[in-house]
Amino acid sequence: MTVILNQSFTGISIGAVLLLIALGLTLTFGQMGVINMAHGEFIMAGAYTTYVLQKSISSAGLSLLVALPVAFLVAGLMGALLEWLLIRRLYTRPLDTLLVTWGVSLMLQQLARDIFGAPNVQTHAPDLLTDNISVGGGITLANSRLFILGLALLSVLALTLILRLTPLGRRIRAVVQNRDLAEVSGIATGRVDRMTFFIGSGLAGVAGVALTLVGPIGPTMGTNYIVDAFLVVVVGGIGQLKGSVITAFALGVLQSVLEYSTTVSVAKVVVLVAIVAFLQWRPQGLYTLRTRSLA
Amino acid sequence: MTTTTEPVKAVTPHNPPPTPLLERLRVPSAFALGAVLLLGIAPLALSDFRLALLAKYLCYAIVAVGVSLAWGRGGLLVLGQGVFFGLGGYAMAMHLKLADAADTGQKLPDFMQLYGTGDALPWWWEPFANPLFALAMTVVLPMAVAAILGFLxxxxxxxxxxxxxxxxxxxxxxxxWLIGQQATTGGTNGLTDIQGFFGYSLDDPVNQRMVYFVIAAVLLLLMLLARQLFVSRYGELLVAVRDSEERVRFLGYNPANVKLVAYVVAAGMAGLAGALFVPAVGIISPALIGIVPSIGFVIGAAVGGRASLVGAVLxxxxxxxxxxxxxxxxxxGWTYFQGLLFVVAVGFLPGGLASLWTVARNRRKATTSSGSEVTA
Structure with missing residues (x-):
């Protein structure tokens, strides 16, 4: 029982990482219908930002705190630049966007290899985050994973508040619901798109900072997460946050419990089968915006 | 109101106006040229080493035929062709490994003796000792997986x-999954060091050439098959589903079935390509079938022209x-180039290189027509 609980907690923390990554994807996918394969490289950018900052700021705790906003900015600006240079030209061809951004992701990975070297690098976690908390009953919670969980929940909260309360959020929701109507109502949809891309990519950067606490930093670290994150978006449904939140945690827990009871490789296959089975029941994902369009 | 009009024979794709002989001979002569190049000139002109490389590229071209069908004509972005390539490849490699082992008097393939848990062959390996079963599986297995996933x-x-x-x-x-099953699939290494191909030693350059001829012949045959599919009623329906799925549904067709056929046929072609890849290269491993190579199968077709069969293959x-x-x-430099290839080919030339000619012709037409307007 304790093992199951410990595994579930690991799963929840995996889910938190997936959630941080998928939040940005569900925003951009939901609003613009584009699949950004370079999203994984924004995670990598966030992680390398942490690494670089730690070289100039010796205190691990302080550098982590500074890294969060800086990584958000770095990854966000990269995303906005990508949107401006390429993606806005391809809105009518979402599937092609997938391939084009995959090309961008290849180049960014190589860029990271050229700048930082092919081998993985490591950062030091602050002492506070390397401890464990024992809850009792043999259940221990790693502080780093608790931190990631908190970060993910905070991001969801912040994003919800932005979407619900700010003028920008109102515009974003309008564009998601009906782009044409939003445009004739005087919303500069192009500018809204760029802001959405900025926020979504920035969240990937934050996810990158979080990932430095649990794993190595390398040029291909983004690819490991991007497929799972897209599956979260597919299952959760697009355009709404609650679907992503539920799905990310569900997939994370399912994955880690299965990994414990079988093996990592079998778990991957079972999760995929489960997803295809789930789509038989809800092909549009858990939650969807109901529209009158046929597609 | 009562004037009788002469019944006009509608010009539809199934009732085309008579085409000039030259036009009708274009496709057969292009095909004949390709056949002469692949089967006649290339084996004469290329060294054993280069011919073996070309054999490998032709395997990728076979996959591209399927990609052109499913993606170019059907609009299905198949990012997992590596799965079918791998299933075909592993089915073939399993048989060849077993045959190699039997030749040397061993009961188990070499890697199983290294990592294996017991000395018994896993039950799902046993049928692959039969060459006919293994050959059938190289196509049936990928098609079955594609059919199940596609149907659902x-x-x-x-x-x-x-x-x-x-x-x-x-x-x-x-x-x-393959990496995880080290004992029965060879794990990360895959199935390597394949010696023979249905009794022919692959060390012998003559037999390597024979493998090349088989691959080139299969490619040409599959191109013919795909060409027939493209010009058939089904091919038109497939393009219609790509361009307006809902409209096709309203016309009374089921787009799901149309797409399923394209996906399954493309999977079968990828499986066959994987099976031929094994004797040509001598290895099949998870690194050849994962996410990255799977996208690689698509990029070739994108660069050449996804909807054009010859473009995709070239x-x-x-x-x-x-x-x-x-x-x-x-x-x-290659990685940057590859990334740039995706961006430029897909982003700015969606028709691929095959469309360059059309683009140029349209542009010339546009400039000459605007020029004539000025003079008029």
Missing amino acids: VFRRRVKGAYFAILSQALAAALSI GAIAVAWAQSTLSDAFPA
Whole structure:
């Protein structure tokens, strides 16, 4: 029982990482219908930002705190630049966007290899985050994973508040619901798109900072997460946050419990089968915006 | 109101106006030229080493034929062709490994003696000792997997990017699963060091040439098959589904079935390509079938022209050639180039190189017509 609980907690923390990554994807996918394969490289950018900052700021705790906003900015600006240079030209061809951004992701990975070297690098976690908390009953919670969980929940909260309360959020929701109507109502949809891309990519950067606490930093670290994150978006449904939140945690827990009871490789296959089975029941994902369009 | 009009015979694709002889001979003569190049000139002109490389590229070209059908004509972005390539390849390699082992008097393939848990062959390896079963499986297995996934996914109208992601996730899952099963699949190494091909030693250059001829012949045959599919009623329906799925549904067709056929046929072609890849290269491993190579199968078709059969095939060969030439000389430069290829080919030339001619012709037409307006 304790093992199951410990595994579930690991799963929840995996889910938190997936959630941080998928939040940005569900925003951009939901609003613009584009699949950004370079999203994984924004995670990598966030992680390398942490690494670089730690070289100039010796205190691990302080550098982590500074890294969060800086990584958000770095990854966000990269995303906005990508949107401006390429993606806005391809809105009518979402599937092609997938391939084009995959090309961008290849180049960014190589860029990271050229700048930082092919081998993985490591950062030091602050002492506070390397401890464990024992809850009792043999259940221990790693502080780093608790931190990631908190970060993910905070991001969801912040994003919800932005979407619900700010003028920008109102515009974003309008564009998601009906782009044409939003445009004739005087919303500069192009500018809204760029802001959405900025926020979504920035969240990937934050996810990158979080990932430095649990794993190595390398040029291909983004690819490991991007497929799972897209599956979260597919299952959760697009355009709404609650679907992503539920799905990310569900997939994370399912994955880690299965990994414990079988093996990592079998778990991957079972999760995929489960997803295809789930789509038989809800092909549009858990939650969807109901529209009158046929597609 | 009562004037009788002469019945006008509608010009439809099934009732085309008579075409000039030259036009009608264009496709057969292009095909004959390709056959002469592949089966006649290439084996004479190329050294054993280069011919073996070309055999490998032609395997990728076979996959591209399927990609051209499913993606170019059907609009299904198949990001998991590596799965089918791998299933075909592993089915073939399992048989060849067993045959190799039997030749040397061993009961188990070499890697199983190294990592194996027991000395018994896993039950699902046993039927692959039969050459006919293994050969059938190289095509049946990929098609069956594609049929199951395709049926479930298309039936529920999961489409577009969702389908692309699911097919990609399948590629990730299969390669991770294969890596995990070290004892029975060879794990990360895959199935390597294949010696013989149905009794012919692959060390002998003559037999390597024979493998090349088999691959080239299969490619040509599959191109013929795909060409027939393209010009058939089914081919038109497929394009219609790509361009306006709902409209096709309203006309009374079931788009799910149309897409399923394209996906399954493309999977079969990829499986066959994988099976031929094994004797040509002597290895099949998870690294050859995961997410990255799966996208690689698509890029060749994208560069050459996804909807054009010849474009897709030539594109796949050219990209594979560029990869093996450039990646040895400048590993870093190749990755940048490959990324740029995706961006430029897909982003700015969606018809691929095959469309360059049309683009140029349209532009010339546009300039001459505007010029004539000025003079008039």
